[in-house]
Amino acid sequence: MAKFSGMKINPKKFHRSQIKFYFILIPMAIFMGLPIMFIVSHAFKPLNELFAFPPRFFVRVPTLQNFRDLISLAADSGVPFSRYVFNSLIVTTTGVFLSMLFTSLAAYGLSKLHFRGKKLLFEINTLALMFVPIAVTIPRYITIARLGLIDSYLVLILPLIALPVGLFLVKQFIDQTPNELIESAKIDGASEMQIFLKIIFPIILPAVATVGILSFQLIWNDVIGSTLYVNDESMKTLAFYFATVAQTMPGQAANPVAGQGILAAASLIMFVPNIIMFIFLQNKVMNTMAHSGIK
């Protein structure tokens, strides 16, 4: 059993045997993390440092000028920056919540309920997630126009709620939960919905949280909705505004280098909520199962 003591999944504390893992993790983390550090550092660079030659990785004299430029650019275009933020927050919170709820409900149905057409439904769902989104853009526009949903908040949310990938993921997790759990609850007289809410949902929280993370990214970063389905400038989202800045500012014309700083600031603003959401939900992803009572 001496050998066994070295093996440990989810250890409580540091042990010498873990050192070898850090030899892989630390270089990987540097490779993955440096570009992120670069965005952060670039966003705070004043103009002369953006122009500096040779280029420098870290910022020397941080400034908020890039962020101020970004906000005043919005004001110039007629829609205050705060409006974009507000739109994005409303659309994203509603969308993420509904997406997690609907997706996990459907996944429970696919995994544990019995009815005709279940296999077919799962197969259609899998096919749908394999169909490249860009090819559906125009047909989806036609559908939305027919439904008369153009120019409403709903149209920024509704198309993004049903998440075939999410359904697939949550179903995989529910498949792993033992049927005995459900059977015994049924004997005690619980309905399917009660079983789902009280027993299954807590167990699959990691998967649901993963769907939350995914759906947050999709909705928060979505540009297509604001570009195609909404004409009213004051209903468009932050991601859309940044995308227009990215199209008009960068690379090409007048002042490519100054544009870089503003774009980095925009990337940072887009990125921070993503990471906050991730930190908030990752604990669920990584730790819930251990306490879920299946063990």
Place this chain on the structure above:
Amino acid sequence: MIRRMNHPAWFFGPYLILFLTFIVVPVIMAITLSFTYFNTIETPEFIGLRNYVELLTRDEIFMQYVLPNTIKFAFIVGPVGYLMSFLLAWILAQIPHRVRTLFAIILYSPSMTAGIAMAVVWRVLFSGDQSGYLNSLMLNWGLIQEPVQFLTSPNYLMNIMIVVSLWASMGVGFLAMLAGILNIDQSLYEAAYIDGMKNRWQEIFYITIPSMKPQMLFGAVMAVVGTFQVGLIGVQLSGANPTPQYAGQLMVNHIEDYGFIRFLMGYASAVSVVLLLMIYGISKVTFNLLGERD
């Protein structure tokens, strides 16, 4: 109320309505369009299989660049990204919680920096003049005499796309696998060691992977779908569609090129149906490789 909710409709209703309206119906429309000539303005005109015939027999760019590029890209980024996700998830599962959280955030964050961030970081790093960081470094060290045109030269573009994609490949699949590994019943390992299991490799192949098969499958599907549906990177890096000499042209770029630049939506739909068939076929093969029979 909740006490009487037994019917499948309670579970499927909301999802199904949205799924059908915004996904299934548009997908069926797109598939139908692939049998038509549609310039996005006039009514589509039915032309049978002509788009497909054209694609397979006449479209030299597709056969010469797009298809080989897509296959090369997907066959490198898919498997390598998948193995990396699994290995890193497995390693992360074996260090304490706090450090793990920190590393998971760092490893996962590239996959969150979609869109413009991609353009900012990588275009600046690989920029072709002296202000490009990589060029500046290599000039400094005397490795090269003059700046390399990383992003506009066909020789480099594809490889850079592969590196950047691998950088961002620790996505949802990785998270799912991490959750899967942490979820494995510890007593399985103990029992296996008592039964004579000898080392870590046996542990991985006999306990870890079989116990987290659903997550392994999910990760695999994500890797296949994710790599075949990549399109933004090449265009964002090089700043043009088509990419320089079609060096970084992938299926999705081809669809964009035809659908939104040349406005031949029928043809673009045909390309996307072919892409769907490819993804579907390869996923099935992957499922079989991973030993899922259903």
